[in-house]
Amino acid sequence: MMNANCQALSDAVLIRAPFGGVRVGVHESQLLIELLALPETALVLSSQRNIALESISSNSLINLAAKQVMQYLKQPATVFSVPAQQSGTAFQQKVWQAIAAIPRGQTRTYSQLALALGSGPRAVANACGANRLPLVVPCHRVVAKNGLGGFMQGARNGLLIKQWLLQHELNNDGGYTR
Template identity: 40%
Template sequence: MNSNNDLSKTILITPVGHILLHTCETHLCAVELLINSNEAETEDVQSSVAQQAVKQFQSYFIDPQSEWTLPLLVRGTVFQKKVWQHLQSIPSGETQTYSEIAQILDTSARAIGNACRKNPFAIVIPCHRVVSKLGFGGYFGKKEGYEIDLKQWLLDHERGL
């Protein structure tokens, strides 16, 4: 790999399913939760960044209080980056509603939801800590299904349940 534009992909098997890690020479570039484990074919290149990312995910699934220290190559609008930065300030196991975050950032709950939907770093930038003011839901108003089960599992894990 000669530049940050040269991506390698690594699939990590976790308690929540398969996670696809996109890494470049010096950064973690994206994290995808794969609903279907056949969704991506990878070279499974184990660069030092990929190895560090795998170790950090393994640490998270053992101890959810583990800190993410790997540098992220964050691409998004200024607004999205502002939302994602706020999400990283929500303590592990705690939640905030879309409305609460919207009030803090002086925007709408829908805009917060849209920024969460565009989050390129599942789990690392913890959109799972954002919930509906009407209950647990999220993910386009869903109240059940894989995404909600995943959100609940991650929060329970972070709470030590």
């Protein structure tokens, strides 16, 4: 989720979300999205937290992405149309394409993606960790064989956000399949 790049953004917007916030910005002409967690005690109390845009950008790409993120947070059937290009190795690009193809309401394990890509689960997990467009490239839909797996490179309360995103899609889609 590339926190260092998001913290260095000069033009970004913040969206208030039930789990904390979503920062949307541009760095070196590429869109970046960062998920921000509330402290664990606040997460329990924030299930009804309003989704709201905290600021507006002069950058049309940022505003378009922010609008689509807000729509997703309200209704996960939202289809993102913002450019999903991000810098990465050829392997990372393959992983991100595979993740983007996972339908809403479904999950895949790191092992399933690794098998499909002829790689190992750890390499897939590392590519997930390098994803700078969570929600657009829905890495929260990639789980471990025996649980949620990782998320947000181990950031505090990252797994709570992953769980919220999966539950949000489940509540609005009728169930998960693997």
